[in-house]
Amino acid sequence: MIVQLYRLWPDPKLLVRMWLLSAILAVLQGLLLGLLIPILRALLQPSPDFEAAAPWLIAGAAGLVVYVVLTVLATPIGFAASMKLAVQLRHHLMSHVTTLPLGWFTAARKGEFVRTVTNVTGVLSQLTVTVGAPAITGVLVPATIVGVTFMVDWRLALVLLVTIPVSLFALRRSRRTVDEVSADMEIAANEVAGRAIEFGQAQPVLRAAGHGTTGSVRMRDALADHRLRYRRGLKRMLFPDLSYSGVVMIGFIAAVVLGVQLLLAGTISMADTIALLVLAVRFLEPLGGMIDHASGLGAMDYLARRVEAVLHTPSLPHNPRPVRRLERTDIAFNDVTFSYSDKPVLTNVTFECPHGSTTALVGPSGSGKTTVTRLIARFFDADAGSVSVGGTDVRDIDHNVLMNDIAIVFQEVYLFDATIEENLRLARPDATEDELAEAARAARLDEVVARLPHGWKTRVGEAGAQLSGGERQRVSIARAFLKKARIVLIDEAASALDPENERAIGEAIAGLARDPERTVIVIAHRPSTLAAADRVVALDRGEVAEVGSPEALRKSGGIYARLYNQYERARSWHIKRA
Ligand SMILES: Nc1ncnc2c1ncn2[C@@H]1O[C@H](COP(=O)(O)OP(=O)(O)OP(=O)(O)O)[C@@H](O)[C@H]1O
Numbered sequence: 236m237i238v239q240l241y242r243l244w245p246d247p248k249l250l251v252r253m254w255l256l257s258a259i260l261a262v263l264q265g266l267l268l269g270l271l272i273p274i275l276r277a278l279l280q281p282s283p284d285f286e287a288a289a290p291w292l293i294a295g296a297a298g299l300v301v302y303v304v305l306t307v308l309a310t311p312i313g314f315a316a317s318m319k320l321a322v323q324l325r326h327h328l329m330s331h332v333t334t335l336p337l338g339w340f341t342a343a344r345k346g347e348f349v350r351t352v353t354n355v356t357g358v359l360s361q362l363t364v365t366v367g368a369p370a371i372t373g374v375l376v377p378a379t380i381v382g383v384t385f386m387v388d389w390r391l392a393l394v395l396l397v398t399i400p401v402s403l404f405a406l407r408r409s410r411r412t413v414d415e416v417s418a419d420m421e422i423a424a425n426e427v428a429g430r431a432i433e434f435g436q437a438q439p440v441l442r443a444a445g446h447g448t449t450g451s452v453r454m455r456d457a458l459a460d461h462r463l464r465y466r467r468g469l470k471r472m473l474f475p476d477l478s479y480s481g482v483v484m485i486g487f488i489a490a491v492v493l494g495v496q497l498l499l500a501g502t503i504s505m506a507d508t509i510a511l512l513v514l515a516v517r518f519l520e521p522l523g524g525m526i527d528h529a530s531g532l533g534a535m536d537y538l539a540r541r542v543e544a545v546l547h548t549p550s551l552p553h554n555p556r557p558v559r560r561l562e563r564t565d566i567a568f569n570d571v572t573f574s575y576s577d578k579p580v581l582t583n584v585t586f587e588c589p590h591g592s593t594t595a596l597v598g599p600s601g602s603g604k605t606t607v608t609r610l611i612a613r614f615f616d617a618d619a620g621s622v623s624v625g626g627t628d629v630r631d632i633d634h635n636v637l638m639n640d641i642a643i644v645f646q647e648v649y650l651f652d653a654t655i656e657e658n659l660r661l662a663r664p665d666a667t668e669d670e671l672a673e674a675a676r677a678a679r680l681d682e683v684v685a686r687l688p689h690g691w692k693t694r695v696g697e698a699g700a701q702l703s704g705g706e707r708q709r710v711s712i713a714r715a716f717l718k719k720a721r722i723v724l725i726d727e728a729a730s731a732l733d734p735e736n737e738r739a740i741g742e743a744i745a746g747l748a749r750d751p752e753r754t755v756i757v758i759a760h761r762p763s764t765l766a767a768a769d770r771v772v773a774l775d776r777g778e779v780a781e782v783g784s785p786e787a788l789r790k791s792g793g794i795y796a797r798l799y800n801q802y803e804r805a806r807s808w809h810i811k812r813a
Contacts, residue, residue: 236532239539240363243546244320245327250363253316256309257368258375261521263302265379268517270295271510272387279506313364320360324542325352334550334634337614338575351541359538366531373525374399380518387507391493395518398486405482406525409475414533416468423461430457479526487519551616557633561625561640564721564754565590566611570620573606580606581777583620588756590625593748593767595759595785597798598774604758607774608724611756612641624722642715646726648707650699655684655710656691658699662714670717677746678713679739680706704728705736712743723747725757727764737761762803771795 237254241247270291277288328351332339340348377399384392434441434454441451491512498508566588573581581603588594596604609615610622613629621628629637642662650658659674660666666674671691675681683706687693699707708728715723725744741763748755748767759765766785773781773794780794788795 236536236539239543240367240535243327243539243542244323246323249316249319249323253313253364254367254371256305256312257371260302260305260309261372261375262379263298263305264372264517265376265383267295267298267302268380268514269383269386270298271513272383272507275506275510276504279504279509309368313368317360317364320363321357324356324360328352328356328542328545331546331548331550334553335548336551336616337609339548347541348545351545355538355541359535359542362531362535362538366528366535369521370525370528370532373521373528374403376521377518380514384511384514387511388497388503391490391497391511394490394493395486395515398483398490398518399522402479402482402486402522402525405475405479406529409472409479409526410529410533410536412471412475413530414537416471417530417533417537419464420461420468423457423464426457427454427461430454476526480523483519483523487515490515490518551613551634552630553634554631557636558627558631559633559636561627561632561636561721563590563625564640564752565592565625566722566754566756567623567626568607568610568620569623571610571617571622572619573610573615573617575606579777581610581617584774584777584779585620586772586779586782588754588770588772590754591751592769593755593757595757595765595768595771596774597759597765597771597795598780599794599798602774603777604774605726608643608726608756608758611722611724612643613637639718640720641722641724642718642720644708644711644715644723644725646708646728647704648699648711650695650702650707650710652694652697654689654692654694655687655702658695658710659713659717662718666717674713674717677716678709678743680709680713682739683709703733703736705733705740708740709736709743712740712747715747721753723753723755725755727757727760760802762799765795765799765802773798 241250244250273291274288274295277284277291328348332348377395381392381396381399384395430451430453434451437451494503494508494511494515497503498505503511568584568586571581571584572579584603584607586594596607598604606615610617611624611629613622613634616630621630623629624632624637624640651661656671659671659680662674663670672681675684683702684690684693693701695701695707695710699710702710705728712725725747727744728740741761744755744757744764745767747753748757757764757768759768765771768785771781771783771785771788772779773788775794781788781791783791785795785799789799790796
């Protein structure tokens with residue numbers, strides 16, 4: 236468990252310091268108890284020898300002061316450490332997930348990840364201190380007492396020594412049972428929760444059927460099952476708990492019986508017997524108390540495994556000596572094949588987008604257009620073939636360099652619940668006011684800001700709900716301008732926007748494309764965007780069907796021409812309706 240936790244933290248110094256403090260306290264406690272031996276030997280005789288006891292008494296008093304001070308300090312130190320440990324672990328998790336392929340972020344994993352980052356890391360860090368410290372005490376105090384006992388009588392020490400591994404073995408068994416029972420109870424609890432939600436949602440139907448108050452059969456069954464598993468769990472836990480306590484108690488009784496025998500045989504003195512009895516009691520206490528921490532230790536193990544599951548997910552492979560500078564930003568797909576899990580999406584895709592050009596990606600829904608842009612931004616890696624930027628395989632480019640050069644304008648733009656300025660600054664936190672204004676002007680975002688009640692300081696609401704889809708896309712385009720990204724990947728809105736947004740976004744995209752140093756790939760749905768592109772790549776069922784200039788492809792009467800006419804018809808229909 237110690238090794239498991241040590242490996243979770245990227246910089247486990249704080250963790251080690253915490254454990255070291257607990258270990259020092261435990262050993263100190265054992266040694267202080269050990270001082271009883273010379274003290275009692277000096278004092279428990281017909282004429283007590285105070286002179287001989289004095290140095291031990293002084294050492295004991297000094298040790299006690301240190302012990303009390305450290306114990307008082309340990310609580311606030313432990314509290315602060317558990318907060319810091321949680322922050323460190325959260326950062327570690329966050330930085331790891333940024334290196335994972337986007338395919339990892341399924342809906343279920345996103346939920347689990349949120350719970351791991353918030354709740355799991357917090358509880359685990361807290362337990363590392365609140366259960367970790369007593370667990371260390373529970374082992375090290377008895378171990379130190381065994382060491383001290385060896386100095387008096389090796390036979391007694393041996394009895395105590397054997398008790399430690401046997402009891403820890405029993406504790407391990409008890410923990411395993413607790414884990415199994417907890418898992419069983421969690422299944423039952425989840426079932427009850429699920430049925431309760433269903434029961435709530437099904438109220439209208441149940442009432443209509445006259446079962447509104449009696450409840451559904453499924454709910455009753457779930458509750459009965461929960462009760463059954465709970466009772467069964469309690470029964471299962473009883474024996475391992477008793478066996479652990481039994482082992483500790485047998486060890487204690489054996490030590491007492493042996494101590495009395497040694498006293499009667501005259502092998503050890505009365506003073507030593509009394510001291511050893513006190514030591515045996517103190518040996519028993521922390522070791523016996525470990526059972527109270529069994530569930531805490533089990534929880535730590537379970538939570539640590541949940542954090543490990545995220546941290547052990549392999550990152551996208553990276554080149555140890557990546558390219559850190561891109562001279563050009565031409566993009567090339569060379570015989571690229573790609574599948575999402577087992578679903579083939581792109582097959583032998585080959586095309587080029589010259590530096591500074593604008594390429595329109597077209598194709599029926601599901602043909603793989605978005606996937607092409609994801610491979611450029613390295614959200615995923617190609618299964619075969621290569622995607623290169625500036626003549627270098629994206630796998631060999633430093634991830635930050637690649638991301639600094641790329642801006643992505645998604646169809647559905649996600650904004651943070653912050654001001655519009657903060658959302659824009661995400662692209663470049665140190666941008667000046669002038670740069671912000673210039674980017675906003677270029678993306679026609681300035682008109683939106685002028686209309687907002689608090690201008691730049693207007694909060695956009697959760698996920699940007701205060702803005703329309705077109706306005707959110709303008710924020711995203713402004714980010715691309717502000718970032719001065721040399722590669723811009725745009726997924727143009729497929730659904731019709733209002734005329735004002737449509738015109739503004741069209742002009743903004745044209746503005747992005749005008750820069751001769753910028754390479755733009757746009758998944759285009761508007762005829763004017765298609766017509767303005769330098770070249771078109773048409774995909775069909777994951778393969779490149781056509782490549783050429785917009786005029787040439789329109790004349791050839793293929794996929795592009797068909798889609799162009801379709802978009803034209805949809806647009807004129809929309810305009811007529813408007
Ligand atoms: N994360 C994913 N996991 C599994 N399959 C996916 C994933 N993303 C896309 N797909 C599937 O891959 C295929 C290509 O999707 P892609 O989004 O690249 O197509 P598209 O041409 O952009 O479609 P659209 O125009 O409808 O957005 C589709 O069948 C889609 O269902």
